[in-house]
Amino acid sequence: MLRRLLFLTLAVAALPGARQADPAPQNWYVIADDAGAVLGHASTASRTLPDGHETIERRELRLADDERPAATLTDTTTTRFDALGRPRLIVTESRDSRTIRRLETRIAATSATVTRQSESGRHVTRIALPPGTRFDNGEGLMRSWNGDSTLSFLNLNPAAGLVERMTIERAPSQRPGTLTVLRKRYEGTELRGIMRLDLDASGRIVGAIQPMFGVAVTTRPADRDTALRSHPPYRLLRNVMAKSPVRIGPAAAQGRIRYRFGFIDGIAFAPPATGEQRVSADATGITLDICATCGLGLPSDPASLADARRATAWLQHDHPRVMALARPVIRRQLSPARTMEELAIRARTVMQRIDFTGHRSAADALAHGAGDCTEDAVVLAALGRAAGIPTRVASGLVYSRERYHGVSNVFMPHSWTLAYVDGAWRSFDMSLDGFDATHIALTIGDGDARSITAAGQLASLLDWQSLAEVRTRASP
Structure with missing residues (x-):
C-alpha cells in the first residue's frame, strides 16, 4: 500500500488581485476544484501606513482523508510598500494544527534577504536582484497588455529563494468575456510551473486556475458570506490520482x-x-x-x-x-x-x-x-x-x-x-x-x-x- 502521498496544499493557486498596489476594501474568494467541491477560502485587503501601505493576503483550507481527522491550514502574507509603491518587506506565516513557519523577505536595491524560521531553526538566503526584477508575478504588466505578444520578465520567488524567469501568453482556449492567459515559471530553460489566469478588460485577474495531476483548483471572487460558508473537509487524497x-x-x-x-x-x-x-x-x-x-x-x-x-x-x-x-x-x-x-x-x-x-x-x-x-x-x-x-x-x-x-x-x-x-x-x-x-x-x-x-x-x-x-x- 502506498504510505505517502504528495500534495502541497498551500500552493494551489494565486489570489486574483493579490499584491495590487491600489487601496481597496477586503476582497473575498472561494477556492474549489473543477467539480465544484470547496477546499477553502481566501481574502485580500489593503491599508495605508504613514510611510506607504501594506497588503494582506490570507488563505484557509480545510482538508481530510479517510483515515485522519480534518486539518485546517492557513497562510497569511503581508507585503509592505514604501511611499513610491515599491515592496520592501514580505512576511508569510503558515500554520497547521501543530506548527507555525515564517518566511521573511527584506528587499533592498540590488538584493533580497530571505529568512526562513521553522521548528529546526533559522536559515538565511541572500539573493542578487538583476535590474528589472519584478515582485508582482507580472500583474502590473498585464494592465497595459493586449495579449498579442508574449510577456517575459524576471520575478523574485521568496519561497524558492531565487529569481525566476516568467512568461505570460494568450492561452489556446479562451473563456467567454475574459482574456485567458498562461503564466509560466522557468528555472533556466526548464518549465517549473504553469497557471491559467482570466483577465477582465482592464487586465486585472478575475480568476486563477491551477492545474494539478487529477484535479484543477480554481480561485474566484465571491462575497464574504459565500467565502465563509461552512463546507465539509475536502477529501484531498482521492482527488489527486x-x-x-x-x-x-x-x-x-x-x-x-x-x-x-x-x-x-x-x-x-x-x-x-x-x-x-x-x-x-x-x-x-x-x-x-x-x-x-x-x-x-x-x-x-x-x-x-x-x-x-x-x-x-x-x-x-x-x-x-x-x-x-x-x-x-x-x-x-x-x-x-x-x-x-x-x-x-x-x-x-x-x-x-x-x-x-x-x-x-x-x-x-x-x-x-x-x-x-x-x-x-x-x-x-x-x-x-x-x-x-x-x-x-x-x-x-x-x-x-x-x-x-x-x-x-x-x-x-x-x-x-x-x-x-x-x-x-x-x-x-x-x-x-x-x-x-x-x-x-x-x-x-x-x-x-x-x-x-x-x-x-x-x-x-x-x-x-x-x-x-x-x-x-x-x-x-
Whole structure:
C-alpha cells in the first residue's frame, strides 16, 4: 500500500488581485476544484501606513482523508510598500494544527534577504536582484497588455529563494468575456510551473486556475458570506490520482515499461533523464523507457556531485538532528548503496506517522516525526548527504495496484530519493521500500517545495497515449 502521498496544499493557486498596489476594501474568494467541491477560502485587503501601505493576503483550507481527522491550514502574507509603491518587506506565516513557519523577505536595491524560521531553526538566503526584477508575478504588466505578444520578465520567488524567469501568453482556449492567459515559471530553460489566469478588460485577474495531476483548483471572487460558508473537509487524497490506461502486474513493474505521452494544448516540456529513465522526444510527444538500467543518469562531473552534497534550506545534512541519526550508519563504513539502504531503515524508526499537510525540510520532518512521501524523500536525501553521498529528490508519479481510498489501478503523485552510489545514479524509495518501472520522474530538485509542486503541475500537461511492457526476446 502506498504510505505517502504528495500534495502541497498551500500552493494551489494565486489570489486574483493579490499584491495590487491600489487601496481597496477586503476582497473575498472561494477556492474549489473543477467539480465544484470547496477546499477553502481566501481574502485580500489593503491599508495605508504613514510611510506607504501594506497588503494582506490570507488563505484557509480545510482538508481530510479517510483515515485522519480534518486539518485546517492557513497562510497569511503581508507585503509592505514604501511611499513610491515599491515592496520592501514580505512576511508569510503558515500554520497547521501543530506548527507555525515564517518566511521573511527584506528587499533592498540590488538584493533580497530571505529568512526562513521553522521548528529546526533559522536559515538565511541572500539573493542578487538583476535590474528589472519584478515582485508582482507580472500583474502590473498585464494592465497595459493586449495579449498579442508574449510577456517575459524576471520575478523574485521568496519561497524558492531565487529569481525566476516568467512568461505570460494568450492561452489556446479562451473563456467567454475574459482574456485567458498562461503564466509560466522557468528555472533556466526548464518549465517549473504553469497557471491559467482570466483577465477582465482592464487586465486585472478575475480568476486563477491551477492545474494539478487529477484535479484543477480554481480561485474566484465571491462575497464574504459565500467565502465563509461552512463546507465539509475536502477529501484531498482521492482527488489527486488518475486511472492507469492499463493494469500493471508485479512482473511488469519489476521489468521495463515504455510510456508514450503527448502534451495537452501543445505545452511541451522535457522530463529528466535519470539512471532508470530514458527520454526520447519527437515532434508529437515523448517516449519514456523506465527500468533498473534504462537511463544514463544525472550529471556526474565533480562540480555536479559537489553540488549534490551541499546543505540547503531543505536538506540540512549538517543539522545536529540529521547527523545524530546518520552517525551510527556512517561509522559502519558500508558501501554507498548499502549505506543508503541502512539510512532508510533508521529513518523509518523516526518517520512513523503519516501527515499529508504541507511540506517540511529534513530537520523539521525528523522533529515532527511524521510526513508523507515528500518528507521521506527529503529526509533520506539529507541523511545521504550527511554520509558524503551525492543525493537529489525526484518527483513525479507512481502506480498503485492496491485499493487506496476506494480506488485501485491508479497513478498518483510521488517523491523519492536519487543517490550517486558505486559510480552511478540510483533511485531509493523509502516510502515504497524500493524502486520499480512505474516511477515516472518529472522534476529533480533538492527537496524544495517548488520542484515538488512543479511535478504535479507538469503531470497535468501529459496526454497519456500508450503504456506497454517491453520484454527482452530470449536467445535461441
